[in-house]
Amino acid sequence: MEKNCHRRRRLVLLPCPFQGHINAMLQLGTILHARGFSITIVHAEFNSPDPSNHPNFNFLPIPDGLSEADISSGDPVSILWRINANCRSHLRECLSQMMTAPAREGPDDGDIACIIYDEFMYFSEAVANSLKLPSIILTTMSAATFLARTALIQLVADGQLPFQDSVLQDSVPELYPLRYKDLPIPLFGICDTFSKLVLEAYKIRTSSAIIWNTMDCLEPSSLSHIKHQFQVPILPLGPMHKFAPASSSSLWKEDTSCMEWLGKQTKHSVIYVSLGSIASMDEKQLAELAWGLASSQQPFLWVIRPGSVHGSEWIEILPEGFKENIGDRGCIVTWALQKEVLAHSAVGGFLSHCGWNSTLESISEGIPMICRPYFGDQRVNARYVSHVWKVGLELENEMERGEIKRAVRRVMVEKEGEAMRERAKNLKENIELCIKEDGSSNNALNRLVEMIMS
Numbered sequence: 001m002e003k004n005c006h007r008r009r010r011l012v013l014l015p016c017p018f019q020g021h022i023n024a025m026l027q028l029g030t031i032l033h034a035r036g037f038s039i040t041i042v043h044a045e046f047n048s049p050d051p052s053n054h055p056n057f058n059f060l061p062i063p064d065g066l067s068e069a070d071i072s073s074g075d076p077v078s079i080l081w082r083i084n085a086n087c088r089s090h091l092r093e094c095l096s097q098m099m100t101a102p103a104r105e106g107p108d109d110g111d112i113a114c115i116i117y118d119e120f121m122y123f124s125e126a127v128a129n130s131l132k133l134p135s136i137i138l139t140t141m142s143a144a145t146f147l148a149r150t151a152l153i154q155l156v157a158d159g160q161l162p163f164q165d166s167v168l169q170d171s172v173p174e175l176y177p178l179r180y181k182d183l184p185i186p187l188f189g190i191c192d193t194f195s196k197l198v199l200e201a202y203k204i205r206t207s208s209a210i211i212w213n214t215m216d217c218l219e220p221s222s223l224s225h226i227k228h229q230f231q232v233p234i235l236p237l238g239p240m241h242k243f244a245p246a247s248s249s250s251l252w253k254e255d256t257s258c259m260e261w262l263g264k265q266t267k268h269s270v271i272y273v274s275l276g277s278i279a280s281m282d283e284k285q286l287a288e289l290a291w292g293l294a295s296s297q298q299p300f301l302w303v304i305r306p307g308s309v310h311g312s313e314w315i316e317i318l319p320e321g322f323k324e325n326i327g328d329r330g331c332i333v334t335w336a337l338q339k340e341v342l343a344h345s346a347v348g349g350f351l352s353h354c355g356w357n358s359t360l361e362s363i364s365e366g367i368p369m370i371c372r373p374y375f376g377d378q379r380v381n382a383r384y385v386s387h388v389w390k391v392g393l394e395l396e397n398e399m400e401r402g403e404i405k406r407a408v409r410r411v412m413v414e415k416e417g418e419a420m421r422e423r424a425k426n427l428k429e430n431i432e433l434c435i436k437e438d439g440s441s442n443n444a445l446n447r448l449v450e451m452i453m454s
């Protein structure tokens with residue numbers, strides 16, 4: 001009876017249109033759908049999620065006003081600023097139509113109970129207020145990154161950027177173990193738009209709560225600091241992919257052939273390599289990474305996106321003789337089923353850009369990491385992986401084959417890697433406790449459902 005009541009309550013979710021943000025929002029939708037709510041995803045036309053991956057959801061695109069020049073710039077900050085400027089009236093029109101449409105019979109119809117929006121889609125809150133709808137914020141990054149970004153904006157306001165080379169290795173006061181070089185500077189550097197975007201995103205105006213894709217067991221001190229900072233409930237209910245294991249929200253077509261290849265490898269022998277959906281490298285860096293993997297003598301599964309090297313179609317720019325050198329020891333795909341890959345017994349390490357989703361997915365499976373961060377929160381996550389949780393190491397220099405070879409050997413075959421794997425295993429066990437009944441994340445989820453229903 002209670003579940004049917006929930007089914008009549010509609011939630012409207014607004015994801016930020018980048019892969020990591022889409023992942024988390026659609027996972028949240030899957031979790032709440034399982035709790036009996038009907039889910040409508042209102043999304044920008046840019047980077048639209050694939051509705052076929054979520055047949056139980058309604059998907060409603062709204063015009064985002066982005067030009068070809070906006071999109072081709074590849075600048076997430078500029079794109080998000082324009083979306084927030086362009087989408088308010090379109091969202092209001094969309095929600096008004098949903099609220100006034102004649103009632104239809106069916107389990108997925110009903111009044112809008114709540115708007116849940118990604119923090120970087122903050123225009124949603126004003127629209128929700130104007131329509132007298134409650135709203136809740138979803139934050140898709142770590143709690144440590146939130147604090148680091150807050151500190152970064154203050155440093156910008158104080159005129160302390162750009163940082164002098166002499167301070168890059170210095171610790172940031174009250175943000176141990178972060179150094180100035182670890183602060184989450186965006187892909188195209190600091191600009192006025194970035195500061196304004198973050199300040200707008202971090203204002204808690206009238207939203208009822210903040211959902212966080214993290215766990216009390218992983219970031220206790222950072223979450224405690226944030227809970228004292230805000231007057232609204234903070235609900236850490238991560239890792240959300242563990243509550244919603246079947247959901248897929250990839251913007252890329254996933255190649256499943258690598259799973260058969262993994263099945264032929266020995267336990268913990270494979271290093272999985274994936275540097276995310278945005279970062280790119282030049283041909284020299286790709287060659288250094290290729291030869292570093294080859295000379296490590298470890299089997300590897302490597303994700304190379306089409307266009308991940310500027311101007312390339314796919315792997316035609318791999319160095320001459322590389323494929324002959326590795327033979328069957330390497331498997332290269334355009335995109336992988338990452339959660340399934342990391343859960344596979346053959347995988348023993350993850351060379352990653354350290355986006356927050358990838359970091360959560362790795363530690364949730366007890367997989368130690370080699371961190372190669374590029375920008376933004378990746379630097380914060382890499383520092384925590386290597387210096388707080390101590391389940392990985394960071395590549396801080398230029399891509400160089402010898403350093404890559406040594407890092408792979410350290411993690412995969414040396415005693416240092418064994419110790420990392422043991423700590424990662426302990427973290428995995430703690431995370432599993434968080435999502436069980438009476439675990440902290442499960443309790444936060446129950447509190448969220450009660451809050452929406454009230």
